[in-house]
Structures are given as structure tokens and as C-alpha cells.
Amino acid sequence: xxxxxxxxxxxxxxxxxxxxxxxxxxxxxxxxxxxxxxxxxxxxxxxxxxxxxxxxxxxxxxxxxxxxxxxxxxxxxxxxxxxxxxxxxxxxxxxxxxxxxxxxxxxxxxxxxxxxxxxxxxxxxxxxxxxxxxxxxxxxxxxxxxxxxxxxxxxxxxxxxxxxxxxxxxxxxxxxxxxxxxxxxxxxxxxxxxxxxxxxxxxxxxxxxxxxxxxxxxxxxxxxxxxxxxxxxxxxxxxxxxxxxxxxxxxxxxxxxxxxxxxxxxxxxxxxxxxxxxxxxxxxxxxxxx
Amino acid sequence: xxxxxxxxxxxxxxxxxxxxxxxxxxxxxxxxxxxxxxxxxxxxxxxxxxxxxxxxxxxxxxxxxxxxxxxxxxxxxxxxxxxxxxxxxxxxxxxxxxxxxxxxxxxxxxxxxxxxxxxx
Ligand code: SF4
Ligand code: SF4
Numbered sequence: 001x002x003x004x005x006x007x008x009x010x011x012x013x014x015x016x017x018x019x020x021x022x023x024x025x026x027x028x029x030x031x032x033x034x035x036x037x038x039x040x041x042x043x044x045x046x047x048x049x050x051x052x053x054x055x056x057x058x059x060x061x062x063x064x065x066x067x068x069x070x071x072x073x074x075x076x077x078x079x080x081x082x083x084x085x086x087x088x089x090x091x092x093x094x095x096x097x098x099x100x101x102x103x104x105x106x107x108x109x110x111x112x113x114x115x116x117x118x119x120x121x122x123x124x125x126x127x128x129x130x131x132x133x134x135x136x137x138x139x140x141x142x143x144x145x146x147x148x149x150x151x152x153x154x155x156x157x158x159x160x161x162x163x164x165x166x167x168x169x170x171x172x173x174x175x176x177x178x179x180x181x182x183x184x185x186x187x188x189x190x191x192x193x194x195x196x197x198x199x200x201x202x203x204x205x206x207x208x209x210x211x212x213x214x215x216x217x218x219x220x221x222x223x224x225x226x227x228x229x230x231x232x233x234x235x236x237x238x239x240x241x242x243x244x245x246x247x248x249x250x251x252x253x254x255x256x257x258x259x260x261x262x263x264x265x266x267x268x269x270x271x272x273x274x275x276x277x278x279x280x281x282x283x284x285x286x287x288x289x290x
Numbered sequence: 291x292x293x294x295x296x297x298x299x300x301x302x303x304x305x306x307x308x309x310x311x312x313x314x315x316x317x318x319x320x321x322x323x324x325x326x327x328x329x330x331x332x333x334x335x336x337x338x339x340x341x342x343x344x345x346x347x348x349x350x351x352x353x354x355x356x357x358x359x360x361x362x363x364x365x366x367x368x369x370x371x372x373x374x375x376x377x378x379x380x381x382x383x384x385x386x387x388x389x390x391x392x393x394x395x396x397x398x399x400x401x402x403x404x405x406x407x408x409x410x
Contacts, residue, residue: 088339
């Protein structure tokens, strides 16, 4: 089956409503089960993919954005900049200009408009983008500096490097703007969910997001056990295709906590994830009738 | 001194709005002239940073005191840097709140809530 996915152009985003559902485990193993693939870690607050792939050489680049900085002595409080800013990131007070960096979108308009030339652009580092390789997998990740409020610009910078071929994106948890940015270039969203009521609730959140942005998607039921599975019930009642299930297994859990990639360590799991990858490829094939 | 209060409607009997940045109007009461007037909150519909813009507008109106139930941290930064005192509103009419403030019966605002970052 490996031959069938060689040369395939496909970007698969792996999502879950919260952390700890096995999103990274699934992403890492799917990428490793392919004959060749790229793994991109967009979980910029906690990029754990590197703990599994351990690329020998890492090429690291600092990503920065332009932000306005003010010379208070030159500012005469004319309000031109604060009126122009579409994001309300500026406030002109009696004797100073306040800049709310977390709201600034780096459009540069205020700097351009200021008649006193009190504003200048400074480069503000947001985080780093890393690149390396590990066996058949080319590895990409981004990590946000502590204190930055949004990883969106960093994820944008990371996704600019997206290579051709099969790409697996390990998304940030949740359904916020960082996730939306991470799945922007995806052909398919694989939603990983746990067999609990809370898990079904989180599944619903990411399912709604995928629907909202119009991405085809399917669910992987993780940690399944005997008995009822609220996530499975959700999928069945909400027309969400079930791509597969991954039964709870303490060997898999152990390998994962040790930072081992199951599909590299065990023939059995290599087959499990190769099969899962095939299911994902079939489900995300734009030419197939679903 | 000018006192500002976020309000639901343009009359002194109106309730105080539970939101600061998204209040439809502000009541501005001038203690010297004992006149009140109402201004429209142009920031109410901003997708992000409504509190900052609203605070900016009030700073521009030269207020020195704000009475409110809640305040986001960004708006608080703007008001604080402009040395505007912030007081916790009572569950009563605008007029009663202003009277209570002038009698020194309103507590300083203690809780500042972390804002949502709608922009991202
Ligand atoms: S446009 Fe320039 S001078 Fe005017 S308020 Fe802004 S920073 Fe100050
Ligand atoms: S760069 Fe753009 S978004 Fe940032 S403060 Fe200036 S006008 Fe606002």
C-alpha cells in the first residue's frame, strides 16, 4: 500500500478539542507510517513532536514581526494613529501613547500616517521555526516565545514552509484562531477524540470548526474500550465519518510516554497506522465519491 | 470633575450597563455645572479592543472618575495611565450611583477581568 500513497499531494490536519487526547501520538505515527511524509507541529505553545522525532540536526530561525514603537517626546497627541488603527491597538492619553501589542496586527498604517514621525517600526521576535529530518519524515515545528498572546503569525510563517507531498499537521488543541490558521491549507481534518462525554463535547467543538471553514473531516476514536462511547454516538448522530478507532493499549501508552514512535518500534503498530493512513487517504481523496 | 457611567439608555433612571466596553451609551455628569449628558459609545461594535477605544473616548472627554461593574484589563490600563479613578457600581440607578460616589460611599473597583482577544 505504501506505493499507492507515494507522490500523493495531501495535507492532513490532526485536531482535538483539548490537549492529551492523543493528537500528537496520531500525527507522529501517521507521518512515520508513510513511505515519506512531512510532519508539521503547529502546537506552538507546547510543541512535543520533537520529543518523538529527535532530529539530529535542527535548522532554527527566529520569526519576528514589525510593531510600532513610539518616541513620546515627538508625539503631540493628534489621535491620527489611534483613529486609523483598525484593531484599536493604540490609545492616546494626555502625555503618552499606549500601544497594546497583543492587539497589533503589524499592518504598519500608524507608522505611515504619523505626521510627527513619532512612530517607528521595531522587529519583535515572536518565536522560532525549526526544520530537520528524522528517518523518512521531514520535521517542521514552531515554538512561540512566552508572553506572546497569539501564535497566529508564527503558524503563518511555519506554514509558508509547507513542502509538497504528504503532510501531517499536528494542530494546537481547541478550536480557536490558531487552529483555524493551522488547518487553512489542509485538505482534510482528522479529529481525534476520547470515549467520554467530555471527549464528545470537545469533538463537537472541532467538528463545528471544520464545518465552519468547509473542510472535509472524519473522526478517529482514540482509547476505545468495551462499553459505550459518547464520541462514537456523536459521530453517528452528526453525520461525521468514522475513519477508525485506536483501542486503549498500555504498550502504546508506554511507548508514547517514553517518546518512542510506535509505528517505528513495533511491526504490529506499523501496520495499524499504515492501515489508518490508508483510510485517511481514501476519505480525503478529492476524486473519490464519499 | 466629570463622572462617567456606562449605561443602557439615555436617561438618568436607566440601569448601569454590566459591560464597560460594549455599553451603548455613557452618561457624563459634570459636578461643577450639575449637568449630565449622554454620549454614544462608538466602540461598542468593534470586533476587538472595544474597551481600549471606549476608554480612549472617555479620556478625550476629560473624565476624572468612572463608575462601572466590570472593566477589562486593557481599558483599565488606559484609564489608570490617565489617572482616572475607578469605582465599583451599586445595583441602583445612575443618579443613585452618582449620589453615592459624591458621598464617598462607593468602593474602588477591585476586580479587573482579563480580556478576550477577539482579534486573534
Ligand atoms: S499620529 Fe503620531 S503624533 Fe499623532 S498621536 Fe499618533 S504617534 Fe502621536
Ligand atoms: S501597525 Fe497597524 S495594527 Fe499595529 S498599531 Fe499600527 S495601525 Fe494598529
